[in-house]
Amino acid sequence: IDNLENRSRRNNKEILGFPEGVENGNLTNFLSKVLPELLGLDPDCQLEIKRAHRSLGPCLIADQHPRAFIIKFLRYPMRDQLLRATHNKGPLTWNSSKISLYPDLSRDLQQKRQCFTEVRKQLQTRGFTGCFYPAILKITYNGETTTYNNLEDAMQFLNSQLSQLHAKKL
Template sequence: ISEDIKMILASSKHISTVIVEIKHGNKDILSRLTTIESHLSDSDGRLAAAEAQITSLTSTVAVLHERLNDQENRACRNNLRILGFTEGVEQGNPTCFWEKTLPALLKQPEGTVLSIEWAHRSLAPRPAPGQRPRPFIIKLLRFSIKKLLLKSAQDLGSLEWERHKILFFPDLSKALQDRRRLLLPEKNIKYGLFYPAILKITWKGETSSFTTAEEAEKFVSALSHSCRGGGEEP
């Protein structure tokens, strides 16, 4: 019996030792879990701060992009983009060529001073024979002359030079062209596009202005419903 008691006591002592070791192990695990939770909490805080910073930077980049696009278009405010002239027609001196050609092409009064600052082809590789020629970019010193030339081209309608159709456009950035394209209405309603990208719709003598395609769509949709109700077609 004494031997059995000794064995039981020895086993109990061993079990107690194992329990103590388990407790120490659990304590170590708990400490590690606490450390991990602390690190996770710190990581969540840093992630939230990073996301907030990314949102702020994205907003800043969008604002800067808008300002850059605005500055680009303001820098091109006096520019004309002219399409249709064959390659090499300027014979190495585009400014001189346009000083002579523009007044005659647009039927300007004799002695009209254009004050061209510079003129060149668009910065693209020279096209192969038979391909569409690159447009000309012309910078005028005065905005009033640019408006005069655009209006003259519009009033004359179809323009030709040596059996080539000639087109005149304001020189706008691609981003602004895309915005204007989005604002073009599908309905047969009088409209106008103004710098930088404002759509004005006139209906029954009242003019409304829109800066986004969504606003214009809502207006046209509401107008369509009201016209159907009144038996009119916009």
């Protein structure tokens, strides 16, 4: 069931950081104007947004993070193009708000992927890591690729690599 739910979200994108109310009642038009400019895409680019809304929940009070936008694109290649543009552009800001784009994943899958967060941070500082669907940590080191489905095995790999690096420095 979880796999089916995530496949149904395949064309979805989650955007964090836009303040509440900036869309003035028409989120699709707002995003069609702002996203190409923000990501450095062609201004004539047609995003083909099928549906867009704020995530569910009550309107927020001051000092709380604004709710995310959930966007469903008509075509997967547009969603993929936005992901690539986000990756190439680096940190995004709009009117002094930090903007982040993520794939829209189910809560269960997000929690499975979050267990690798600390290991991924440590590995990214050393230049090698990747997290693949659904929740698989793939590491390529010295031309050899290994995959990990659980945190314990990934931590064991990290600790062995750190001890090897430490031994080389001595």
